[in-house]
Each structure stands twice: as C-alpha cells, then as structure tokens.
Amino acid sequence: MKPTLLVLAAGMGSRYGGLKQIDPMGPSGETILDYSVFDALRAGFGKVVFIIRPDFEQDFRERIATKFAGRIDVGFAFQTIDKLPAGFAVPAGREKPWGTTHAILCARDAVDTPFAVINADDFYGRDSYATLGRYLSALSNTSTAYAMVGFTLKNTLSEHGTVARGVCQTDAAGKLTDIQELTKIAKLARGAEHRGEDGKIVALTGEEPVSMNMWGFTPAIFPQLEADFRAFLAAKGGELKSEAYIPMSVGGLIGAGQATCQVLRSDSTWFGVTYREDKPIVQASIAQQVSAGAYPSPLWR
Numbered sequence: 001m002k003p004t005l006l007v008l009a010a011g012m013g014s015r016y017g018g019l020k021q022i023d024p025m026g027p028s029g030e031t032i033l034d035y036s037v038f039d040a041l042r043a044g045f046g047k048v049v050f051i052i053r054p055d056f057e058q059d060f061r062e063r064i065a066t067k068f069a070g071r072i073d074v075g076f077a078f079q080t081i082d083k084l085p086a087g088f089a090v091p092a093g094r095e096k097p098w099g100t101t102h103a104i105l106c107a108r109d110a111v112d113t114p115f116a117v118i119n120a121d122d123f124y125g126r127d128s129y130a131t132l133g134r135y136l137s138a139l140s141n142t143s144t145a146y147a148m149v150g151f152t153l154k155n156t157l158s159e160h161g162t163v164a165r166g167v168c169q170t171d172a173a174g175k176l177t178d179i180q181e182l183t184k185i186a187k188l189a190r191g192a193e194h195r196g197e198d199g200k201i202v203a204l205t206g207e208e209p210v211s212m213n214m215w216g217f218t219p220a221i222f223p224q225l226e227a228d229f230r231a232f233l234a235a236k237g238g239e240l241k242s243e244a245y246i247p248m249s250v251g252g253l254i255g256a257g258q259a260t261c262q263v264l265r266s267d268s269t270w271f272g273v274t275y276r277e278d279k280p281i282v283q284a285s286i287a288q289q290v291s292a293g294a295y296p297s298p299l300w301r
Contacts, residue, residue: 001113001114001137001141002044002045002046002047002113002137003044003045003046003113003114003115003116003133003136003137003216004045004046004047004048004049004111004112004113004114004115004116005036005037005040005045005047005048005049005115005116005118006048006049006051006104006107006111006115006116006117006118007033007036007048007049007050007051007118007119007120008051008100008103008104008117008118008119008120008213009033009050009051009052009056009060009120010051010052010053010056010078010079010097010103010106023273023279025123025279025282025283025286026283026286026287026290026295026297026298026299027286027287027290027297028297028298028299029298030286030297030298030299030300031064032120032121032122032123032271032282033064033120033121034067034299034300035123035286035295035299036118036120036122036123036124036129037068037071037072038295038299038300039124039125039126039128039129039130040072040116040129040133041071041072042126042129042130043126043129043130043132043133043134044133044134044137045072045116045129045133046072046073046113047072047073047074047075047113048068048072048073048074048075049074049075049076049077049107049110049111049115050064050065050074050075050076050077050120051076051077051078051079051103051104051106051107052076052077052078052079053078053079053080054078054080057076057078067300071300075110076110077106077107077108077109077110078106079097079102079103079106080106081094081095081096081097081098083102083106084098084233085226085229085230085233088230088233088237091237091238091239091240093240094240095240096240096241096243097243098229098243098244099243099244099245099246100117100213100243100244100245100246101225101228101229101232101244101245101246101248101249102229102243102244104117104217104221104222104225104246105222105225105226105229108222111219112141112219113141113219114136114137114139114140114141114143114216114217114218114219115136115216115217115218115219116129116132116133116136116214116215116216116217117213117214117215117216117217117246118213118214119212119213119214119272121272121273122212122213122214122270122271122272123270123271123272123282123285123286124149124212124214124266124268124270125266125268125269125270126268126294127266127267127268128149128151128214128266128268131149131264131266132147132149132214132216132264135147135216135262135264136216136218139216139218140218141218141219141220142218142219142220143218143220144218144220144221144224144253144258144259144260145259145260145262146215146216146217146218146221146250146259146260146261146262147215147216147261147262147263147264148168148176148211148214148215148216148250148261148262148263148264149212149214149215149216149263149264149265149266150168150170150209150210150211150263150264150265150266151209151210151211151212151214151266151268151270152206152207152208152209152210152265152266152267153165153167153185153192153204153205153206153207153208153209153210154187154191154192154206154207155267155268155269155270156210156212156269156270156272157185157187157192157206158187158275158278159187159277159278159281160275160277160278161186161275162183162184162185162186162195163184163185164181164182164183164184164185165181165182165185165210165211165212166179166180166181166182166210166211166247167179167180167181167182167204167208167209167210168208168209168210168211168263170209170263174262174263174265175260175261175262175263176250176251176254176260176261176262176263177254178251179211179247179251181247182194182202184196185204190206191203191204191205191206192204192205192206209263209265211247212270212272213246213247215246215250216264221253221259224249224253224258224259225249228244228249228252228253229244229249232244269285271285271286
C-alpha cells in the first residue's frame, strides 16, 4: 500500500501576491511543489492530494497539477470556513481559515492510506521524503503510531531575520513528548537564540530537532482530529481569528495517551521563503543540488 502525499496549499498566495506555488525556483523554472512531488514519487508515494481554496482551483489545475498527470494519481480537497462539524456555525465576521487541523480534516474523503502532510511552499529535501515514506509504508490504516520529520534547527534558519520554529523534546526512544513554539529565533555566529516578548533569552545550540510541518499519519487520525476540532470550536469557535494547529492537536493526543509520534531525524536542509531576500538563496541552493546531480534539469523530462 503506497502512502499518500497531502499538500497544505489552501492558505497560499497571501504573501508577495499571487500563488506562491508558481514562483520559479529551479534552473528550468521549476516550483518548490515540483520538487516536492518529484521527491515523493521516488520515495514510493502513490498519490498526491492538494488542499486548496475553491477560488484557487482553476489556476492550480492549469498551472501546477497538469504537469503531474500520468506520473502520479492526483486528488483535490477544498478548505472553506463553512465546512464545520454538525452543530457549529461560522460566527458573523469570520473570514480567517480555521488552521491546519481543519485543513487536514477537509481531506478526509480523499485519503485512504497512511499519508504525509507538508506545506506547499517548503522544500524539505529528498532524504526527508525517503525517511518518512519508509515509515509510512510499514503502517496499517488503523495504527496511531504517527511520525514527524525533525529537522536540525541550524538547517532551517534565515540570514535575514527571526523565524518561528517548533523546538521538539523527545524521550529516549525518539518519541515526541513536547513542542515548544518559539516565535523569534535568530541565527548567531554560533548556534541561535530566542528573545521572547518579555525579553527572556533562550540559548539554542542549533542542533535541536524542530518541526517544519512535515508529518506522517494514518486515516485513524481523522476521527481523533474531529473530536479535537469540536473541542476547539466549543472553546474558541466564536472568535474571529482563532486557529486549530496540527502540532497542538498531536500534542493533545500524545498527552491523552491516544497516539505516539516518532521524531524521524533528517539531515536535509529545509528551504523556504520567509523573507523576500530568501528567494535568491533558495534558488541558489536548489541550483547547487541540481549541479551535484541530486535532481535532473529540467525536472520533468
């Protein structure tokens, strides 16, 4: 049973204008999504499902999804703020999406195998897909032994400003016990540091595992996420900007003893465009990997 790649793309397009997924990053105009699907294919994934907003659909199909036809099974799921469990309604004035937990729930009918979750605009690297793909291929659909790819903090920092990262704590077996959300991590000559709103400084070595929203689940998580999302809506559903995030949902499942989450360490360097100035760095990094033979150019021959 081949795993599925679930791509969170519903919230795309808000930064820099337009759909960020179509920004050329590779030497032949490839997007980050091109590399994500390419890496997933050679890691043994059998299907890709894009979670998008309905108003993205035509552009997305024409400019992104068509190039994957005949290479991998392609599916779509749609995230809208009115797609809520029975008994709940959108509060007046709410425009903001409900977050990544809700986005994954919106793909429930499109996924029937163990699956990976990624962000559409993040470059995770070949090793990450291979590692997660092997793990998922060994799971049954009913397993609650989930996984997360843990990137090394120093491989995810920006030269152009602070970044937000989920710094992970694990037990002796490498299972996730806690994620500490640090929102202003700055790169230093040696290591890094986080300076909180209260001025408190947290020193970091740079070797810590961090979450970059690359998860491994099975269909067993859908009823669990629905229960978690219902609890979220009961508590915060009347707010206009509250969001349910998947790290918090997974943390709740772990705390309740309903699931485990193995942190799979990856040596891949994560690339993403947090700041405008990051884009040429991402392009140069991909070009370097192409020159080293990690990817063909053009990617889709």
